[in-house]
Structures are given as structure tokens and as C-alpha cells.
Amino acid sequence: MNYWLMKSEPDDVSIDDLAARPDQTVGWYGVRNYQARNFMRDEMQLGDQVFFYHSSCKEPGIAGLATVCRMAYPDPTQFDPKSKYFDAKSTPDKPRWLQVDVRFVQKTRLLSLNQLRSFPELCEMVLLQKGSRLSITPVSDADAAFILGKLC
DNA sequence: GCCAACGTTGGC
């Protein structure tokens, strides 16, 4: 079982939106970075735990927990010409972009980016590395345990 | 395969 941190813009899908969805699940559409895609394709397993992170917003940080409930499959938005995620070079035969589904687990207090940075224990987190902007990053068992301790 | 130019991310 792996831990991941997944960024979502709350204006798009927030932790509250996830909780309010049918089945409390959402397809993680819109990933257009190969490294992030490869994490989903090659490493994500059913039951993996997800730290749900709000990005590009007033208070960026971890806002809740989720779990991977469907393994990687083609992201439908890549085939939709009306979508901003449309990719003309991708075909249903050879889809370029994938998504997983995640299911709501719980909302937590907001553990802000600033707070995360304040813990020396977390200084190796991929999220916190200089210049890091991957929307999906692995979280080590030790870091995950530490964060869970701060959240709950 | 190099690398300049351009595009994107995301915190501030």
C-alpha cells in the first residue's frame, strides 16, 4: 500500500465536492504530465491512500484523505474537443493520458503548505522540494505517518 | 540528440 499526494484546484474539485459526489468518487482527470501519469499507470494500486491537496488557492495545503478505488484507465477529457484537456494527438486506440478514480475518506483540518514546511521531519517530501510542481507525488510511509499524526 | 523558444504550474 502506497501513499500519494494529489493536487486539485478547489475551484475545480475540492474535498467538499468529492464528499458531495455520487458514491463520493471522482475520476482524476486532467493530468497532462508524463511523470504524474506514470505514477498512476505503474504504481498506483487499489486501496492506496491519498492526501487530497488544495492548490492554486488562497490557502494551499492538505484538506482531506481519499483512497484509490479504480486503477488507471483512459482519461475521457483527452478525446473531448470541447475540453481544455483535449489532446488531438491522442486516440482511443492509443490513449496518451490516464486517470484513476479516488473515493472520499474524510475531510481533515487544513494542514497548510506553510505548516508542512515548518516540520523538519518533512523536509524530504517531494512536494516541498524547490521547484517541485508535480501534481501527483509519492509520500513515504514515514512522512505519511507523521502527517496523519498531525491531521487526526 | 542538442538546445532555444515557448508553455505551464503554482506559490506569492
Place this chain on the structure above:
DNA sequence: GCCAACGTTGGC
């Protein structure tokens, strides 16, 4: 809205 840091594209 700025801009640092990265990623991608495409000519050569």
C-alpha cells in the same frame, strides 16, 4: 499578475 522553475516542442 508576477515570475521561478520545469517541461515540451521542433528546427537543425
